Amino acid sequence: MPVEPRKALDEVRPYIPGKPIEELRRELGIEDEIVKLASNESAAGTSPKAIEAMKKSIEEMYLYPDDVCYYLKRGLAKHLGVAEENIFTGNGSVELILYAPLAYLSSGDEFLTSEQAFLIGKISAKVMGAVFTAVPEKDYKHDLNAMRDALNEKTKIIYLDNPSNPLGTKHSRKEIEDFVYSIPDGILIMLDEAYYEFVRDSDFPDSIQFVKENKNVLILRTFSKIYGLAGMRIGYGIAPPEIISTIRKTRIPFNVSRLGQIAELAALEDEDHVSRTVQLIDEGKKYLSGEFEKMGVFYIPSCTNFITLKPGIDVKKLFAKLQKRGIIIRPLAGYGMPDFIRVTIGTMKQNKRFIKALKEILEKP
Numbered sequence: 001m002p003v004e005p006r007k008a009l010d011e012v013r014p015y016i017p018g019k020p021i022e023e024l025r026r027e028l029g030i031e032d033e034i035v036k037l038a039s040n041e042s043a044a045g046t047s048p049k050a051i052e053a054m055k056k057s058i059e060e061m062y063l064y065p066d067d068v069c070y071y072l073k074r075g076l077a078k079h080l081g082v083a084e085e086n087i088f089t090g091n092g093s094v095e096l097i098l099y100a101p102l103a104y105l106s107s108g109d110e111f112l113t114s115e116q117a118f119l120i121g122k123i124s125a126k127v128m129g130a131v132f133t134a135v136p137e138k139d140y141k142h143d144l145n146a147m148r149d150a151l152n153e154k155t156k157i158i159y160l161d162n163p164s165n166p167l168g169t170k171h172s173r174k175e176i177e178d179f180v181y182s183i184p185d186g187i188l189i190m191l192d193e194a195y196y197e198f199v200r201d202s203d204f205p206d207s208i209q210f211v212k213e214n215k216n217v218l219i220l221r222t223f224s225k226i227y228g229l230a231g232m233r234i235g236y237g238i239a240p241p242e243i244i245s246t247i248r249k250t251r252i253p254f255n256v257s258r259l260g261q262i263a264e265l266a267a268l269e270d271e272d273h274v275s276r277t278v279q280l281i282d283e284g285k286k287y288l289s290g291e292f293e294k295m296g297v298f299y300i301p302s303c304t305n306f307i308t309l310k311p312g313i314d315v316k317k318l319f320a321k322l323q324k325r326g327i328i329i330r331p332l333a334g335y336g337m338p339d340f341i342r343v344t345i346g347t348m349k350q351n352k353r354f355i356k357a358l359k360e361i362l363e364k365p
């Protein structure tokens, strides 16, 4: 007789990430270079300082990592202007989207988010047997007023990504401040800022201020995007010490690899790489937006390293046709946007290849 899983798991659908390059190669037997524009990885690649640090330390990998990430936390604290007790380091920021619900949600509590926010929260909430509520976007931004109206006595966690994945839009300092200050006590607000380094606008919230004010806010950031270290899996949370020590109780020992800690610490100091990456993304964004405009394709102006667009043809067919040409993008049906796709901004060569393929397909759908 099979072992009976917890009832809550009946509701859980595993997360499907962007299709890996290796998988498409296997499926289609494609020999040419495959362009993956599906997971918002960095077009500028890995920080050279991180690569050098990793090479130097590769022979130490028989040792366990430093479980408390002492040097990495110290580096991050200095970089962010907070105390080390304000920081939690995780195996990707995604790990925190699991740990926070594990720490705070009991069966029947509510996890409130936007329908167009990163999807992992749905899995975590459902695993905990919590109620998952997602409010639809308005004008391609999270509908903060509707989210506030949806609050009720069961709401325990609010999760918001700013900028939003998949919309690529952001909320201003005032919008986030008004929202955070209007949330009653006893609710954890998770502000996921995975793409904040790409934002070129000074009107972005200084969310660390909420942590300094001891608000129930947990900020999530990552080394996967701007630093080009998605494969090393490191993200971190910034929150008041009480929240950090609560979440730490759910943590798996050695959750951050030894190589990862070394790479991230070096990457933090690689300001040249950060500026090169931002420049490359800005150039790519300008090019892609310009091409979409020339083609009359609707897109959502983005402040991240990806663009969401409505190609005007069947997205499933477009996805398949692009794959045949060795290009992987992300259809957005899972985010309630069946007519949209999300495209990571790649290198100029990759962007041009994508545009050429898109034009050919749109001309002969």
Ligand SMILES: Cc1ncc(COP(=O)(O)O)c(C=O)c1O
Pocket (backbone or CB within 6 Å): 039, 040, 091, 092, 093, 094, 095, 118, 161, 164, 165, 192, 194, 221, 222, 223, 224, 230, 233, 234, 235
């Ligand atoms: C909004 C958002 N948060 C978190 C993540 C996951 O980041 P990490 O690689 O740090 O787990 C992503 C990845 O695409 C994301 O888009």
